[in-house]
Amino acid sequence: MAERNHDYDVVVVGKGNAALCAALTARDTGVSVAMLEAASVDESGGNSRFAGGVMRFAYSTVAELQQLTDIPEDEAKNTDWDSNTIEEFYDDLYRVTSYRTDPQLSETLITRSFEGMVWLRSQGASFVPNYGAQSAIVNGKRKFFGRFPLTVNGGGAGLVADLTKTAEKKGVEIFYETRAISLIYDGVSVLGVRAKNRGKPVEYRARAVVLACGGFEANPEWRTRYLGPGWELAKVRGTRHNLGEGLKMALEIGACPCGNWSGRHAVSWERHAPEFGVVERSHDPYRHSYPLSVMINAEGKRFVDEGADFYNYTYAKYGAEVLRQNGQYAYQVFDAKVKPLLNKEYSGRNVTRFTGNTLEELAEKL
Numbered sequence: 001m002a003e004r005n006h007d008y009d010v011v012v013v014g015k016g017n018a019a020l021c022a023a024l025t026a027r028d029t030g031v032s033v034a035m036l037e038a039a040s041v042d043e044s045g046g047n048s049r050f051a052g053g054v055m056r057f058a059y060s061t062v063a064e065l066q067q068l069t070d071i072p073e074d075e076a077k078n079t080d081w082d083s084n085t086i087e088e089f090y091d092d093l094y095r096v097t098s099y100r101t102d103p104q105l106s107e108t109l110i111t112r113s114f115e116g117m118v119w120l121r122s123q124g125a126s127f128v129p130n131y132g133a134q135s136a137i138v139n140g141k142r143k144f145f146g147r148f149p150l151t152v153n154g155g156g157a158g159l160v161a162d163l164t165k166t167a168e169k170k171g172v173e174i175f176y177e178t179r180a181i182s183l184i185y186d187g188v189s190v191l192g193v194r195a196k197n198r199g200k201p202v203e204y205r206a207r208a209v210v211l212a213c214g215g216f217e218a219n220p221e222w223r224t225r226y227l228g229p230g231w232e233l234a235k236v237r238g239t240r241h242n243l244g245e246g247l248k249m250a251l252e253i254g255a256c257p258c259g260n261w262s263g264r265h266a267v268s269w270e271r272h273a274p275e276f277g278v279v280e281r282s283h284d285p286y287r288h289s290y291p292l293s294v295m296i297n298a299e300g301k302r303f304v305d306e307g308a309d310f311y312n313y314t315y316a317k318y319g320a321e322v323l324r325q326n327g328q329y330a331y332q333v334f335d336a337k338v339k340p341l342l343n344k345e346y347s348g349r350n351v352t353r354f355t356g357n358t359l360e361e362l363a364e365k366l
Contacts, residue, residue: 008034008173011193011206013180013246014213015039016046017156020163022210023172024123033172034204036195038179038213038241043279044160046214047238050282051156054130054148057113058086065149068117069127080138084147086110092147096313100260117150124166126153133343146312157279178202180245183209185253193249216244217264218276226261234323235269237285240276266319271329271352284350288315289342293332297325300363331366 009031012023019035027033037044059065060083062076084092089110093101121127129135130151135144152159167174177198184192184203192205216222218240220232251257270285278284291307295318304321308314322330331354334342345351356362 006034006202006204008032008204008206010034010208010210011036011204012210012212013193014046014211015044015160015164015174016048016212016214017051017159017163018048019046019210019212020160020167021120021123022212023167024163024170026208026210027167027170027172034206035167035172035174036178036180036193036204037174037176038245039176039239041176043239043241044176045157045164045239045279046160047217047242047277048156048160049279050238050277051159052133052283053152053155053159054133055117055127055150055152056084056089056148057117058084058089058110059114059149060085064114068121068150069129071129078141080141080143081149082144082147088147089113092313102259120159120163124162125159126162127151128153146310148312155283157282175204179241180213180249183249183253190253211246211250213246214239214242216247217242219243227264228262230323230328231264233328234266234319235273235285236276237265237267237269238277264320265316266323267315268318268322268330268332270350273350281350284345284348286343286345287332289334289346290315290318290332292338292341293334295322295330295332297330298327300366303330333362 010023010026010033012019012026012033012035015035015037023033023035039045043049062071062079062081065071065081066076090106093106093110117127127150130144130148131142133151134146134148135142137143152162154161164174175195175197178195180193180195182194183190184194184205190209192203193209195202195204216226217238218236219242222244223231223234268287268290270287273285288311291311293306294302295304295306297303303325304318322328346353354362354365356365
């Protein structure tokens with residue numbers, strides 16, 4: 001028998017950015033809110049903990065950016081801040097997705113993105129100019145590019161920490177090591193969630209349940225089922241706790257599957273990285289400087305256009321191209337003169353690298 005001793009107005013399953021935003025929104029209406037997080041405190045935060053923290057939103061002027069972070073006037077005037085107007089945002093989204101995107105969700109995402117950023121800041125999120133990854137000095141003037149002028153202070157982990165602090169301050173109750181198992185459903189309405197708290201069965205009754213517990217990327221059986229053979233061998237960039245329970249619970253009570261079940265966010269990753277993300281070294285395995293390289297497979301053949309666009313628009317799909325290659329790996333070949341331009345992750349200790357003074361010498365090592 002489950003121990004039924006928890007009653008709330010709203011139960012949110014998960015504790016990443018989406019879950020925290022849902023919990024804070026509900027709590028600001030005055031209702032009681034509980035969050036169920038499968039991970040421990042140290043591992044909590046879902047895939048948001050592993051995100052780089054760069055924010056894409058609609059903006060036209062530096063004055064709008066100044067609503068989100070402190071930018072001194074001289075810096076505001078002497079910097080090219082780029083732009084991401086609503087029209088540019090639409091163009092980018094439809095170009096990258098080949099128009100395979102829900103029109104209503106797209107409209108909400110784009111037209112309310114700036115409003116969402118303002119709200120996040122009101123909830124304690126801290127943003128800073130994205131100098132490190134999306135800007136450079138061009139002809140003596142700093143210039144932003146790729147439509148990403150701001151990032152979260154502290155990356156995804158910083159965002160989770162900021163929103164968690166606000167949630168706790170506002171009285172949201174967070175239950176760690178509590179994995180949701182199924183929805184309590186009477187055939188008409190969802191009445192709560194059945195879960196296991198440190199292995200002990202518990203029921204959380206609620207007037208509303210929000211499933212914000214991520215996808216199935218850490219479930220190798222589901223990856224093979226929906227993405228295809230070979231995907232069970234892929235490294236998981238983020239948390240090991242996203243096993244697809246939210247989807248399973250919804251489908252079990254008759255939810256209608258929709259969307260692109262074979263879609264994925266798959267990046268170029270260190271071949272010998274751990275099987276799952278490590279919060280303390282979440283960015284170490286990034287291999288995002290590929291536009292400066294020639295990418296070749298085990299046969300020494302190119303298989304993508306490395307410079308087709310800013311890496312902002314290609315990085316999330318080129319991992320799948322690598323996985324299709326023989327042996328499921330590839331090389332990024334750089335000329336020595338671009339070494340100062342590589343992202344800092346390439347200079348770390350946990351990098352598989354080969355060097356040669358000639359192409360022939362390098363090819364022999366590869």
